[in-house]
Amino acid sequence: MNKVSSPLIASPLKRKKRSRFFRRWESPLEGYLFISLWLIGILLLTVWPFFQSIYFSLTKYSLLSSPKWVGLQNYKTIFMNDDLFRQSLKVTIYFVLFTVPLKMIFALFVAMLLNKNIRGISAYRTMIYFPSLIGTSMAVSILWKNIFGSDGLFNQVLGVFGIHGTSWLSNPATSLPTIGLLDVWQFGSSMVIFLAGLKQISKELYEASSIDGASKPRQFISITLPMLSPVILFNMVMQTIGSFQTFTQAFIITKGGPMNSTYMYAMYLYQRAFGRFEMGYASALAWILLVIIGLFTLFIFASTRYWVHYEAETGGGK
Amino acid sequence: MIAGAVVRFKTPLTHLLLLAVGLLMLYPLFWWVGASLKSNKELLSPGLFPQNWLWSNYTNGWMAIPRYTFTHFYLNSFKLMLAILVTTIVSCSLTAFGFARLDFPLRKFWFAILLVTLMLPGQVTLVPQYVLFNGLGWINTYWPLIIPHLLASDAFFVFLLIQFIRGIPRELDESAKMDGSSSFGIYLKIIMPLTKPALVTVGIYCFIWNWDNFFGQLIYLNSVNKYTVVLALRMFIDTQGNLPWGQLLAMSLLSVLPATIIFFILQRHFVEGIATTGIKG
Numbered sequence: 278m279n280k281v282s283s284p285l286i287a288s289p290l291k292r293k294k295r296s297r298f299f300r301r302w303e304s305p306l307e308g309y310l311f312i313s314l315w316l317i318g319i320l321l322l323t324v325w326p327f328f329q330s331i332y333f334s335l336t337k338y339s340l341l342s343s344p345k346w347v348g349l350q351n352y353k354t355i356f357m358n359d360d361l362f363r364q365s366l367k368v369t370i371y372f373v374l375f376t377v378p379l380k381m382i383f384a385l386f387v388a389m390l391l392n393k394n395i396r397g398i399s400a401y402r403t404m405i406y407f408p409s410l411i412g413t414s415m416a417v418s419i420l421w422k423n424i425f426g427s428d429g430l431f432n433q434v435l436g437v438f439g440i441h442g443t444s445w446l447s448n449p450a451t452s453l454p455t456i457g458l459l460d461v462w463q464f465g466s467s468m469v470i471f472l473a474g475l476k477q478i479s480k481e482l483y484e485a486s487s488i489d490g491a492s493k494p495r496q497f498i499s500i501t502l503p504m505l506s507p508v509i510l511f512n513m514v515m516q517t518i519g520s521f522q523t524f525t526q527a528f529i530i531t532k533g534g535p536m537n538s539t540y541m542y543a544m545y546l547y548q549r550a551f552g553r554f555e556m557g558y559a560s561a562l563a564w565i566l567l568v569i570i571g572l573f574t575l576f577i578f579a580s581t582r583y584w585v586h587y588e589a590e591t592g593g594g595k
Numbered sequence: 596m597i598a599g600a601v602v603r604f605k606t607p608l609t610h611l612l613l614l615a616v617g618l619l620m621l622y623p624l625f626w627w628v629g630a631s632l633k634s635n636k637e638l639l640s641p642g643l644f645p646q647n648w649l650w651s652n653y654t655n656g657w658m659a660i661p662r663y664t665f666t667h668f669y670l671n672s673f674k675l676m677l678a679i680l681v682t683t684i685v686s687c688s689l690t691a692f693g694f695a696r697l698d699f700p701l702r703k704f705w706f707a708i709l710l711v712t713l714m715l716p717g718q719v720t721l722v723p724q725y726v727l728f729n730g731l732g733w734i735n736t737y738w739p740l741i742i743p744h745l746l747a748s749d750a751f752f753v754f755l756l757i758q759f760i761r762g763i764p765r766e767l768d769e770s771a772k773m774d775g776s777s778s779f780g781i782y783l784k785i786i787m788p789l790t791k792p793a794l795v796t797v798g799i800y801c802f803i804w805n806w807d808n809f810f811g812q813l814i815y816l817n818s819v820n821k822y823t824v825v826l827a828l829r830m831f832i833d834t835q836g837n838l839p840w841g842q843l844l845a846m847s848l849l850s851v852l853p854a855t856i857i858f859f860i861l862q863r864h865f866v867e868g869i870a871t872t873g874i875k876g
Binding site for chain 2: 305306307308309310311312314315316317318319321322323324325326327329330333340387390391393395397401403404405407408410411413414415416417419420422423424428430433434437462514515518521522524525529543546547550551556559560562563564566567570574
């Protein structure tokens with residue numbers, strides 16, 4: 278701030294020098310001017326709400342009257358006496374544990390196929406990436422609802438092979454995996470990131486190891502996986518965070534049913550906040566979700582020292 | 596020589612595998628196109644092509660919601676998208692320029708905050724934001740869906756643009772500065788034109804994600820008059836007892852058409868863009 282006075286002294290100087298002086302005093306102010314919209318946004322729509330939601334979570338608040346302080350009552354009720362909380366949390370954790378690994382394995386497999394210099398590779402890439410682009414949309418959820426209906430496309434195809442399929446979405450045993458499959462189908466963004474990571478791995482490593490007689494699977498385990506591990510970490514964290522917040526698919530395809538077998542946490546939160554307008558209770562649910570996601574992320578990061586390999590020497594591995 | 600032979604043997608296998616994966620991925624989508632022209636009865640067959648091309652699925656579906664046609668919902672959606680696109684591009688590029696090119700106190704701190712918001716689950720701020728917009732009387736208006744974009748709330752885009760601007764040689768703005776250009780002049784005349792490829796990527800993703808921002812539209816818009824295409828689809832699927840699937844599939848197929856067209860025109864930007872941001876999608 279004390280730099281503000283300098284332009285007055287600087288002004289009679291030559292233009293070249295003056296501009297350097299200007300740069301020094303203008304920048305702090307100018308920098309803030311440029312980021313001002315973002316700064317207002319972050320304070321008003323993120324930082325303030327972030328702390329406000331802690332406060333709300335300790336109150337009873339229906340929007341119509343002002344929040345009433347209830348201490349830890351919401352949290353007590355959630356943990357001691359809320360079957361839907363337990364059910365939705367269970368469903369969501371199953372969902373995350375089912376979709377994230379499958380999605381990543383599939384994404385890595387396809388990325389390795391695509392990491393080749395063969396003709397038409399960009400056409401394949403486009404083809405395989407496209408479903409991921411529209412996959413989370415309402416429209417695809419509607420499509421999925423139809424395809425996996427009891428007489429939908431999936432069962433018709435099974436019928437061709439003489440298999441009589443169940444009613445995938447109205448059977449509590451298969452409903453969650455069916456929705457999970459829609460999620461796995463959208464492995465495209467992880468795939469593209471894997472592909473970028475694979476291209477970073479130096480070819481010489483493979484050449485050197487094949488001279489030493491290493492087999493392909495051996496190379497995969499000793500070169501590809503370690504070199505790719507930072508990218509795997511990134512994908513894993515991002516997919517986990519995203520997966521915990523799944524809403525549209527379950528909301529449209531099954532509405533959480535049958536027998537709450539697809540009742541996602543985000544749907545329960547929605548129901549409390551905007552179905553019953555229990556803003557305090559919903560805030561408590563949101564904070565519990567944040568802590569759970571945080572714990573999962575921490576766990577992943579804590580495990581990295583056993584499997585993530587950062588290449589320090591050449592800096593090529595990112 | 597031996598390696599060459601192996602490659603030649605392997606290439607058909609790769610093609611075969613890729614083709615299989617690609618078909619598996621796309622079959623439901625191809626089927627969708629055919630299904631949108633089928634009658635309810637014919638939907639019970641797995642074939643790609645309908646026997647009778649039932650174009651009436653489209654015309655009837657277009658008018659399936661009482662009192663409004665889909666023309667109304669598309670106009671709502673496009674108007675909203677235009678506002679979101681303009682505000683996002685302006686606010687995110689200004690912010691990114693500030694972070695990438697200017698130095699100011701606490702810059703590193705704010706940048707760290709920006710990175711944290713990339714990972715912060717939206718649910719935590721959901722309720723207070725709703726309370727805020729409710730207090731402003733903005734429920735059932737488009738403001739809660741636009742104003743956050745004016746305030747550069749898309750951390751992904753800001754981050755992507757920062758990375759891109761950092762890659763532009765600084766000599767360019769240094770020399771402009773010598774010629775007496777202000778920072779805003781440099782932003783407008785030098786950085787913005789050179790950032791065009793990144794701005795296109797931002798625009799594309801911004802359009803696609805917001806077109807389908809079902810949750811936001813669901814909680815903030817509640818009169819049918821204000822409904823967007825996705826909310827109309829949801830209403831379609833909810834109000835009808837016995838679902839006219841052909842019409843429903845036709846209308847939902849149309850709703851992904853804008854994204855599809857953009858994707859195929861500009862697909863090179865996409866795949867590169869997602870690799871740099873790599874966050875959502």
